[in-house]
Structures are given as C-alpha cells and as structure tokens.
Amino acid sequence: MQIAVLGAGSMGHGIAQVSAMAGHDVVMRDIDETVVEDGLEGIRSNLQGGVDRDKLTATEMDATLERITGTTDLEAAVADADLVIEAVPEDMDLKRDVFADVEAATGGETIIASNTSSLSVTEMASVLERPERAVGLHFFNPPHLMDLVEIVIAEQTDERTETFAVDYVRDLEKEDVVVRDTAGFASSRLGIALGLEAIRMVDQGVASPADIDESMSIGYGHPMGPLELTDHVGLDVRLHIAEHLREELGERFRPPQSLRRKVRAGKLGKKTGEGYYVWEDGDRVGMSGEWGEDDE
Numbered sequence: 001m002q003i004a005v006l007g008a009g010s011m012g013h014g015i016a017q018v019s020a021m022a023g024h025d026v027v028m029r030d031i032d033e034t035v036v037e038d039g040l041e042g043i044r045s046n047l048q049g050g051v052d053r054d055k056l057t058a059t060e061m062d063a064t065l066e067r068i069t070g071t072t073d074l075e076a077a078v079a080d081a082d083l084v085i086e087a088v089p090e091d092m093d094l095k096r097d098v099f100a101d102v103e104a105a106t107g108g109e110t111i112i113a114s115n116t117s118s119l120s121v122t123e124m125a126s127v128l129e130r131p132e133r134a135v136g137l138h139f140f141n142p143p144h145l146m147d148l149v150e151i152v153i154a155e156q157t158d159e160r161t162e163t164f165a166v167d168y169v170r171d172l173e174k175e176d177v178v179v180r181d182t183a184g185f186a187s188s189r190l191g192i193a194l195g196l197e198a199i200r201m202v203d204q205g206v207a208s209p210a211d212i213d214e215s216m217s218i219g220y221g222h223p224m225g226p227l228e229l230t231d232h233v234g235l236d237v238r239l240h241i242a243e244h245l246r247e248e249l250g251e252r253f254r255p256p257q258s259l260r261r262k263v264r265a266g267k268l269g270k271k272t273g274e275g276y277y278v279w280e281d282g283d284r285v286g287m288s289g290e291w292g293e294d295d296e
C-alpha cells in the first residue's frame with residue numbers, strides 16, 4: 001500500500017524504513033529539506049548496516065530504497081496515501097494542525113495515525129470530520145530494531161481502523177499491543193512508574209544506581225535497568241512525561257526532587273555526559289557521585 005510518513009526526524013525516517021522493508025511504497029515528508037536528505041541517508045546507512053551483518057541482501061536494500069521518496073510537499077506526500085503516520089514534534093497544537101491538513105488533502109478512507117508517545121490521540125482525532133479513522137501507532141526508538149508497536153485506540157477509533165492498524169503492524173513483523181487512549185498508554189506508564197521508584201530508592205540510599213539496575217537487569221531479565229534507561233532516554237524527557245502522568249493520573253507519578261535538580265543542573269544523562277551515571281564517548285564509565293542524599 002501507499003504510506004506517507006510526516007516528519008523525517010529520529011522516528012519518522014525509521015518508520016519509513018520499516019514500512020518500505022515490508023514492501024510498502026513510502027513518501028517521507030518534512031518541512032525541512034535538509035532533514036529529508038538526512039533521513040534518507042539515515043535509512044541508507046541503517047540498511048547498509050543490515051547488509052554488513054547479513055540481515056538482508058544488497059538487492060533487498062536497493063529495492064527498499066527504491067520504494068522510499070522524500071519531499072517537503074504535504075499534498076504530494078499524502079494525496080494517494082492509504083495510511084498517513086505523523087511523527088512531528090510532541091506538541092498537541094502542531095499535531096492537531098497536521099491532522100486537519102492531512103484530512104483536507106486526502107480521501108475520506110485514509111487512515112490517519114500518530115506516533116505520539118504521550119499525547120491524547122482522542123484530542124487529535126477531534127479536529128477531524130471523520131475521526132473514526134484516527135489511531136495511535138506508537139513505535140519505539142529505533143523503529144528498525146525495536147519489535148513493539150503500541151496501537152492506541154482513541155474514543156472515536158472504529159473497528160475498521162483498529163483492524164487496519166493491527167494488520168499493518170503484523171505485516172511489519174512487529175508485535176502489537178492494543179491499548180485504550182489513556183495517559184502513558186501501557187509502556188510509558190509502567191516504565192515511568194519503575195523509573196521514578198528506582199530514583200526514590202537511589203535518593204533514600206537503598207542501594208547504588210548500579211546495584212538497583214542489576215536487580216532488574218539480572219534479577220528480572222530487563223535488557224537495561226531503570227536508571228540506565230533514564231540516562232539513555234534523557235532525564236529531561238522522563239521528567240516531562242512524569243509531570244504529564246502526575247497531572248493525568250495523580251500523585252503517584254510525582255517526580256522526585258533529585259530528578260528536577262539534575263535536570264536544572266543540565267545533567268540530562270548520556271547526551272550531556274552525566275545523569276545517574278557518568279558517560280564518556282557514549283560509554284558508561286562510572287556512577288554519578290550524588291546518591292543517598294535525599295529522603296523525601
């Protein structure tokens with residue numbers, strides 16, 4: 001089928017890639033020409049990595065690349081699309097505008113999906129004249145390596161749209177989970193709950209960040225402990241989501257003061273060199289010195 005991906009940033013180019021790998025024709029649209037070029041280059045480089053590791057052949061790589069085109073023209077991108085997936089920045093007003101623009105430029109049957117990781121798909125859908133074709137398709141980063149897609153069912157989503165979304169995700173050979181449109185869906189809500197509790201335990205001096213992480217990675221088989229994951233995602237990003245969940249779901253998501261303090265100090269995790277760990281050249285080289293100091 002014909003798919004349009006709006007936004008060619010971190011997520012958009014990955015979603016375009018996995019869609020094209022499944023045999024779909026994809027147009028990737030960004031407002032910035034350079035981002036379109038970088039996105040196409042990112043896809044090429046991911047696919048080349050796959051060829052180098054014998055995950056796909058050079059012929060499959062070429063065929064995948066041929067199915068993807070880039071543009072800055074919204075109408076050209078969405079006019080013939082069966083499915084439009086937006087991966088523009090996480091801003092409700094922007095996403096509502098994008099939904100409305102897409103509806104104006106496509107046929108009435110086109111499914112309109114959002115890759116939002118936290119915002120209400122119901123609220124986005126409410127700008128549409130035909131909101132029953134809206135759905136959330138929450139991919140994980142990076143889409144070509146992560147097997148899960150959360151399918152978020154808005155209040156307005158109808159059965160045809162839900163079935164369409166499930167079929168699309170299975171066609172990508174990814175695992176689908178279907179969740180109702182509630183704050184944090186399933187993954188962020190549980191992930192943040194674990195992350196915040198791990199931070200409180202660090203603050204209370206229960207154990208070091210590394211030992212708390214190992215209790216989950218080795219004891220529970222998580223690929224990464226909750227504090228290291230917080231450093232990977234970014235303390236600022238996690239704080240932002242926690243604040244949103246607190247607003248929607250209550251005090252159990254209240255972010256610990258230590259998290260706010262680190263964010264204010266610019267200790268945002270891997271990307272700035274320090275969070276709950278110290279990082280050098282992308283490697284974990286030690287633990288941040290500050291732990292066991294707060295007992296809120």
Ligand SMILES: NC(=O)c1ccc[n+]([C@@H]2O[C@H](COP(=O)([O-])OP(=O)(O)OC[C@H]3O[C@@H](n4cnc5c(N)ncnc54)[C@H](O)[C@@H]3O)[C@@H](O)[C@H]2O)c1
Pocket residue numbers: 006007008009010011012029030031032035086087088089090091098115116117118138139140141
């Ligand atoms: N980064 C992650 O780990 C992650 C994981 C899951 C979901 N998400 C969600 O995916 C979405 C995109 O996040 P990202 O990290 O890829 O952001 P990003 O900033 O890397 O990319 C967003 C892109 O959208 C472009 N853009 C802005 N307005 C546009 C418009 N009107 N039309 C088309 N393109 C437009 C920007 O130029 C930018 O290149 C967000 O909703 C985010 O919450 C992100």
